[in-house]
Amino acid sequence: MPSIRDAFNNAAVNYNKHALIQKEVAFRTDQKFDLIRPNNQTILDLGSGTGLLTDRILSRFPKSQIIIIDFAYNALLKNKAKTKICADTNKLPIKDNSVDIIVSSLMMQWCTDLNKFFVECFRVLKSDGLILFSTFGPDTLKELKKSWSVVDNKDHVNKFIDMHDIGDQLLNNGFQDPVMEMEKLVVNYETVVELLRDIKGIGAQTVIHRSKSLTGKSMFNGMVEMYESYRKDGKIPATYEVVYGHAWKKTDSLEKISINYEDL
Numbered sequence: 280m281p282s283i284r285d286a287f288n289n290a291a292v293n294y295n296k297h298a299l300i301q302k303e304v305a306f307r308t309d310q311k312f313d314l315i316r317p318n319n320q321t322i323l324d325l326g327s328g329t330g331l332l333t334d335r336i337l338s339r340f341p342k343s344q345i346i347i348i349d350f351a352y353n354a355l356l357k358n359k360a361k362t363k364i365c366a367d368t369n370k371l372p373i374k375d376n377s378v379d380i381i382v383s384s385l386m387m388q389w390c391t392d393l394n395k396f397f398v399e400c401f402r403v404l405k406s407d408g409l410i411l412f413s414t415f416g417p418d419t420l421k422e423l424k425k426s427w428s429v430v431d432n433k434d435h436v437n438k439f440i441d442m443h444d445i446g447d448q449l450l451n452n453g454f455q456d457p458v459m460e461m462e463k464l465v466v467n468y469e470t471v472v473e474l475l476r477d478i479k480g481i482g483a484q485t486v487i488h489r490s491k492s493l494t495g496k497s498m499f500n501g502m503v504e505m506y507e508s509y510r511k512d513g514k515i516p517a518t519y520e521v522v523y524g525h526a527w528k529k530t531d532s533l534e535k536i537s538i539n540y541e542d543l
Contacts, residue, residue, distance in 0.1 A: 287328075287351035287482035295329055295357075297480030300466055300519050301385055305331035308384045308413040311523060312339060317409040318379045319343045325368050325400075326386020330358035336382060346373070351482075369395040373403040380409050387414040388439050397452040404528040410454065415439045416461055416520035423474070423517065426506040430498045437483075442522040454526035461522050467514035471506045474517050 295302075309332060319340045327333045327347035337345055337359065347360040348368065355363045366372050369392060381400050390396045400410050420436050427435040442459045449457040468474045509516055 284350050287354060295331070297477040298329075298331060299477060300464060301328075301481065302331055303464065304413050304519075304521055305335060305384045307521070308332055308382070308411070308523065309335035309339065311411055311525065315409065315411070315525065318405075318407065320379050321346070321377065322380045322382065323348065323373065323378045323403065324360070325349075325371075325381060325383040326389070327358055327360065328354045328386075330360065332382060332384040333358055333360050343379075346378075348373075369399060371399045371403055375402055376405050378403045378408060379405055380411065383410075383412040383414075385413055385415065387412055387445075388437060393440065393445070393448050394452065397448055397454070401453050401528055406528060406530045408528045409525060410449075410528075411523075411525040413521055413523050414445070416522045417441055418463065418518060418520035421518050421520075422506060422509045426471075426502045426509075429505045430501040439520070442524070445522065445524060449524070449526045453528065455529045457524060457526035459522065459524045461520060464519045464521055466517045466519065468517060469515065471503045471515055474515060 319342075321344045322336060322340060324333050324336060324345065324347045327349050328351070330347075333345065333347055336343075344362070345360050346362045346364065347355065347358055348364045348366050348371065349355050349358075350365065350367055352365045355365055364372060368386070368390065381404060387393065387396065404410065417439050419439050424436045427433075442461050446457045446459045466474075468477075506515065
């Protein structure tokens, strides 16, 4: 089975063609800035991919320095940003306290250790810096999960973290004033195979802990038959639970005490 990085590298060429939900969520993530007025000098786009969110950030903050990071080199080649870094988000090659804003759209669900991710984000953000992100919640692709569950007990879809747990992780890693939101979006398809083609087309067919055993044709057909029971108004629905969040890195009380003491 290819690695997650290999899957996204291979999908980069045709990614935008299949990224229906990713385009919509990037648009909605960018809209969150309509209500937030952060310091926007240096912006870091994590898991930037081909640039669905990057393009909007470049347009919204034309005078800012935009840095993008992704572990899929082929995706970076298609991104319009000038400063590109191929790296793992759990070990950012960025200086401490050097970034004003971190943005991330639909990347966090691929982090195997969300705690490490937030530790790194907190490290590179300046005081009063902002992290703003979107990710998938537990009800994502619930129809596909249920349809597979009637034919076997293996994981065919990634498991996604509840937004309340994400908010707790933010607080545990020093972020303040977290705001978490959730909405459900539905993409309609003509067939189950069309849905699976889009999932494969963006490189997301790789399940981190999937069993190595092959799925037989009869099991696949059984899954499709079960999924057909969800058909409504002639369409096959695919539900996505989209979680949005933002929080701030602020100067904590110990830093304030230290500064006050030195001024005496």
